[in-house]
Amino acid sequence: MKNLKILLGLFVLSILAIIITGVVLSYLGIEHGPLLIKTGFIFIIVNIILYLAILIFFVVRNFVSLYAEKKQKVIGSKFRTRLVVAFVGLTLIPSALLFVLSNQLINSSIDKWFSLEVQKPINDSMDIAMIFYSKERQNVLDYANFLASNASNKGLIDLNKFTENAKDNFKVYFLKNPEKSDFIKNVFNVAADVEIISSEKGDIIRAFAPVESRGKRSGVVIVETLIPLEFVTKMESIKKAYNEYNQIKIRQKPIRFIYFFMLTITTLVIIFLALWFSLRIAKGMTVPIQSLAEATKTVAHGDLDFRINIKRDDEIGLLINSFNKMLDDLRDGKQSIEQAYMESDRRRLSMEAILESINTGVIFLERSGNIATLNNAACSMLNLDRADMLGKSYKELLARIKSDDLSSLDRLDEKDFKATEKEIHAYIDGRPVNLRVYITVLKDSKGNFMGILVVFDDLTEIITAQRALAWQEVAKRITHEIKNPLTPIMLSTERLLKKWNDNAKDFGEVLKKSTKTILKEVGSLRNLVDEFSRFGKMPKINLESTNINSVIEEIVELYSDLSKIKIITLLQDLPEIDVDRDQLKRALINLIDNAIQAKTERIWLNTSFDTSLDSIRIEVIDEGTGIKEEDRNKLFLPDFSTKKEGMGLGLSIVSSIISKHRGYIRVKDNEPRGARFIIEIPVGGR
């Protein structure tokens, strides 16, 4: 289609050129010069002018378009304008200079043609030639007149006879009858005259003079002389040069104009061709850049399917190919990222679903220590509002969980934090809970610190269940212990009855032994029942407002007689709280007895009030043998004892008493040795 348009355009232009050529030929005329060459030459010039006009049109249109683009601040127009201005400068300045110089040169040359130096020799030559001919004419005429005036009376010539006079090679004739030609007739009737006749031998100058005889014209004297051909040829050359010079002189202005016109056309063709090529070059440079800029803009808006459709085999083509390849890579990369993101999102959703469905609390802390993830179980266990806690520092979380065991977790946001596992007792809104906490440092594949993962389980129910189970064991054991004395009692009783029925001689001795056995076993039963009775009375606590320091002082008073044991108290001011004074006293005495049995020399009884936890803290510290690590978890369970004779009820009773007061007891190692029993009893109402 484009080629068809071009062909059609060329056809129209050719037709137009033919028409214009015809018009120009009609104006200039077709008589001078070879017609074919003239027509062809004019056709070429007309075509050049036509194509120049089209070139000017396109160049001007490009300039207007560029100006409009610059006004509209189209991408690349500034750069293109600068290039074009540079090209215009580079084209116009030398072309204009050349034009001016050439024009001056042509005018100067034409001036030289018509200068006096050239004109004068031509004119002088012509003058000489004219003078020569004039003089020859005059000589011949003078001689003819001379002969005519003296012809008849002085007998200088023999009339009616051809004479060849030696003077100047003149030939002389006498013509009696002048009717031969109009010219001779005119001479005969009027006056002498001269004519010049060109012949093969040269120019013949012939003079005619009428002869008068007795007042009457009797004939004509004809005198002729010959200017040789070679002489005439030279004169003709001079004449030709003179005439041509005059012709050119007349056309001086048109010649100047023709030169000026041709120079102008040539200059315009050069300028506009250069401008056209400069525009093409500028376009060739700026269009790909413009396309690149627009493509960058499009890509910046997210369209990675956009491609630049410019095919070139130069550096710009390489740039475009690289850009397109970069877009391919970007699109592939984006697709990969999207797929990875979708996969990651799917995994995240699965993970979230898992996290939300498990009963284990999970909290993820970012590198900064802020809470990033908090699952349902964690919210439920810690009674937290997820939306409220997300993004907040872990320190705010710790502040809500009232526990002494969390004091070591104040550096969770540090990357050198060590993974840990611990069981903590805490109060969540006044409710005691036991948690097993696993804290792990998360690192990426390169070992960079990513954050902290806190996983925890609520052990409160499990511990309760463990205790219930322990109590079942206690019941079984008590049953067993009760059954054990019953057998010897039953056997002793049966033996006595048999001996009595048999009237055995050793009945007395058997009675003595059996009675002793029965008494012994009944004693054991009583001890067992007393012990159990004591434990069985635990739930019945009688609360009264008490200052725990006074309870401590009473206990110290009880042990004041012990000389080997020194009890040291460190009591702070405490608020009064509702406790069963006797039960608490009993629990503390149990702990002091255990300390004494652990062979300590000093016992510390410390009290303090923790305002943050709103609890009273009682510590019983000894320097005895301490508690083994493996025994600590079972220490407060019934049926566990480190002593051979122990029932394993002492510390479980203590724990039970403290629990009844909504308190909590735990044990730690004392430095450098011994054990530290810590009791925490909340001050708040039940």
Added chain:
Amino acid sequence: MARFSVFTNIIVCCVLILIPETALTAEILLPEISIRENEIIVYTGLSNIKEIETTIKSGVEKEIVFTIELFKVWNYWPDEFVVSKKIRRIIKYDNLREHYLVTSFNGDLPIERTFRDFSIIKKLIFMVYDVSLVKVKELDPGSYYVRVVAESKSRELPSVIGLLMLFIPEVEMSLAIESYRFNIGESG
């Protein structure tokens, strides 16, 4: 100074393109039309031919062509061309031999004559006497006028500037004039 010279040349050349005849001041005489012996007779000529005369006397061969055209006048329509007649004459002055060689044409047949007196030639070359244009009876009745175009041409040009000479117009002078209108037939 150079710039001024260039601009002067440009202006002069433009003026020459537009009105090249301004260099010649010859004028064409108003055609006199008469009807004699049932024929339209035209009399016209050139006056004020001093410059042409000078050119001829400098030895330049000249061709003077008179084109006499008869038009019929139409209202609301371009005038109708009826007939034309071309009168062509060539004159060349021989500077050496001091005579003028005049060629006139009887149809296509050239007739050469030599003259020594320019005053005779002036009448012969620059005047058109009693040219019979057309017979009246061959014309439709109506209003007519005669248009005379007088052209002066130089003969063969010297090839001093080569092919560029081809761009110099052959016709150096072209003058045209229209006669008064006259009626032929009933309306006349």
